[in-house]
Amino acid sequence: MILSLDQGTTSSRAILFDQEAGMISQGQYEIRQSFPYPGWVEHDPEQIWETQLAAARDAIQASGQPAAAITAIGITNQRETALIWEKATGQPIYPAIVWQDRRTAQQCEELKNRGLAPLIARKTGLVVDAYFSATKLAWILDHVDGARERAERGELLGGTIDSWLIWKLTGGEVHATDVTNASRTMLFNLHDREWDAQLMEALRIPRCILPEVRMSGGEFGFAESCWFGTEIPIRSVLGDQQAALFGHTCLEAGSAKNTYGTGCFILMNTGTEAVTSSHGLLTTVAWGMGEELYYALEGSVFVAGAAVQWLQEGLGVISAPAGSEDKAREVEDSDGVVVVPAFTGLGAPYWDMYARGAVFGLTRGTTSGHLVRATLESLAFQSRDVIGAMEKDAGMPLTGLRVDGGAVRNDLLMQFQADILGSEVTRTAYAETTALGAALLAGLTSGVWSREQLERFNKAEKVFSPLMEPEERERRYHAWQDAVSRTMGWEKHEGHR
Numbered sequence: 001m002i003l004s005l006d007q008g009t010t011s012s013r014a015i016l017f018d019q020e021a022g023m024i025s026q027g028q029y030e031i032r033q034s035f036p037y038p039g040w041v042e043h044d045p046e047q048i049w050e051t052q053l054a055a056a057r058d059a060i061q062a063s064g065q066p067a068a069a070i071t072a073i074g075i076t077n078q079r080e081t082a083l084i085w086e087k088a089t090g091q092p093i094y095p096a097i098v099w100q101d102r103r104t105a106q107q108c109e110e111l112k113n114r115g116l117a118p119l120i121a122r123k124t125g126l127v128v129d130a131y132f133s134a135t136k137l138a139w140i141l142d143h144v145d146g147a148r149e150r151a152e153r154g155e156l157l158g159g160t161i162d163s164w165l166i167w168k169l170t171g172g173e174v175h176a177t178d179v180t181n182a183s184r185t186m187l188f189n190l191h192d193r194e195w196d197a198q199l200m201e202a203l204r205i206p207r208c209i210l211p212e213v214r215m216s217g218g219e220f221g222f223a224e225s226c227w228f229g230t231e232i233p234i235r236s237v238l239g240d241q242q243a244a245l246f247g248h249t250c251l252e253a254g255s256a257k258n259t260y261g262t263g264c265f266i267l268m269n270t271g272t273e274a275v276t277s278s279h280g281l282l283t284t285v286a287w288g289m290g291e292e293l294y295y296a297l298e299g300s301v302f303v304a305g306a307a308v309q310w311l312q313e314g315l316g317v318i319s320a321p322a323g324s325e326d327k328a329r330e331v332e333d334s335d336g337v338v339v340v341p342a343f344t345g346l347g348a349p350y351w352d353m354y355a356r357g358a359v360f361g362l363t364r365g366t367t368s369g370h371l372v373r374a375t376l377e378s379l380a381f382q383s384r385d386v387i388g389a390m391e392k393d394a395g396m397p398l399t400g401l402r403v404d405g406g407a408v409r410n411d412l413l414m415q416f417q418a419d420i421l422g423s424e425v426t427r428t429a430y431a432e433t434t435a436l437g438a439a440l441l442a443g444l445t446s447g448v449w450s451r452e453q454l455e456r457f458n459k460a461e462k463v464f465s466p467l468m469e470p471e472e473r474e475r476r477y478h479a480w481q482d483a484v485s486r487t488m489g490w491e492k493h494e495g496h497r
């Protein structure tokens with residue numbers, strides 16, 4: 001058996017997989033979200049650890065098998081979220097600052113004003129943004145009494161959630177992270193494959209608080225026997241979006257996955273080449289295996305499933321997200337209605353924080369069915385925007401899209417996604433793709449299965465093939481792009497709000 005620990009933004013999950021990568025049992029606990037001030041988001045590191053441990057114990061107990069039957073542990077986690085703890089006691093000195101937290105936006109503006117953005121982009125593949133870990137770590141060092149001095153004296157350790165879990169599991173033996181998590185900090189040099197001295201200095205992060213960077217499939221020590229009654233080796237660690245890419249077995253360059261949750265996270269494998277984006281996408285490490293690093297291009301859509309929630313909570317035209325499909329089927333098509341859900345601006349490839357949402361093409365005949373249908377279509381249009389940018393950056397066409405996340409249960413949306421992309425969309429039978437990815441990599445690293453075997457673990461539940469005529473596709477997509485261009489810069493105009 002392989003034990004996968006999936007520490008996400010809203011919950012800690014643990015899943016046990018058998019020899020055929022089938023799920024045996026699972027455990028799950030929600031974690032508390034704290035919003036102390038507008039734009040701030042924090043998690044309690046102790047609660048993260050306790051819920052993760054409890055979830056793992058629940059999964060083992062529910063399996064009816066002894067922990068000794070577990071060959072390896074794989075860890076996957078919410079990325080970028082950062083924390084600092086005391087080396088001697090293991091006490092966190094401040095809550096974990098979550099990836100969504102915007103408190104360091106000003107520090108990021110200053111980095112840009114100092115002209116550091118091109119250097120950071122070249123070295124790390126990232127845009128300068130409060131999303132990433134570095135400014136969060138610096139914020140803790142600057143705002144907790146004495147923290148900077150203590151860090152310089154070597155009394156503190158820091159890192160992302162994976163390094164916290166590894167440190168706890170190994171009883172303080174191992175302070176390590178993997179290349180995927182490191183690549184989300186804004187401190188990791190993608191080309192030298194190590195923490196970058198110039199960036200650590202510019203961002204004021206002492207080297208001694210940072211974990212050692214290891215390959216995603218590798219040795220991360222042993223979970224101590226006090227936790228599960230026996231020692232278990234930790235053999236894979238990777239960020240959750242990368243784990244989903246691996247879980248979809250997008251192992252070849254050109255393969256891509258899209259996770260349709262609140263937002264959409266799209267990653268395309270670009271092989272052993274770190275492709276630099278000219279369209280505002282991020283370059284990130286997909287995983288490190290053996291001696292090799294594999295890279296991905298990543299783009300996010302801010303508002304995806306959240307637009308469906310808006311239909312329910314804001315407009316009241318559906319009573320639950322699942323009802324959006326039936327509602328949309330009440331009409332034959334969107335009848336020229338285009339919804340641009342730029343509620344918080346637009347991400348890749350537009351990057352316009354002043355854009356705001358709009359509905360176009362309303363007529364006297366427009367019904368709530370048309371609005372719902374057009375809103376669902378906006379998830380697919382936005383995904384095509386990102387995927388189109390990826391194809392241009394990577395210089396290779398998409399070889400099919402694998403999908404997961406809450407909204408993929410919507411057949412109408414999936415069919416429209418295939419139609420508007422002009423390529424197949426594959427929904428896999430197994431919903432927990434993230435946990436599966438960490439398990440597959442742990443199993444691969446510990447010799448449970450081979451690279452060739454992995455492919456067969458990812459069974460397609462349904463493949464959506466494009467049915468739309470190419471001319472129609474381009475006409476519809478053109479209308480979408482036209483609509484987007486009309487939403488841009490809205491908030492900048494005086495008197496518009």
Ligand SMILES: Nc1ncnc2c1ncn2[C@@H]1O[C@H](COP(=O)(O)OP(=O)(O)O)[C@@H](O)[C@H]1O
Pocket residue numbers: 010260261262263304305306307308309321322323324325405406407408409410413
């Ligand atoms: N049948 C559906 N059709 C469209 N959207 C859906 C459907 N079911 C769920 N969603 C959307 O999916 C999102 C939840 O997916 P999930 O993967 O759990 O998200 P997250 O991990 O971001 O919390 C919600 O925003 C919801 O509106």
Ligand SMILES: O=P(O)(O)OC[C@H](O)CO
Pocket residue numbers: 007008009010077078079080099239240241
């Ligand atoms: O925990 P999730 O699934 O919301 O994913 C969070 C991402 O890793 C943030 O970059």
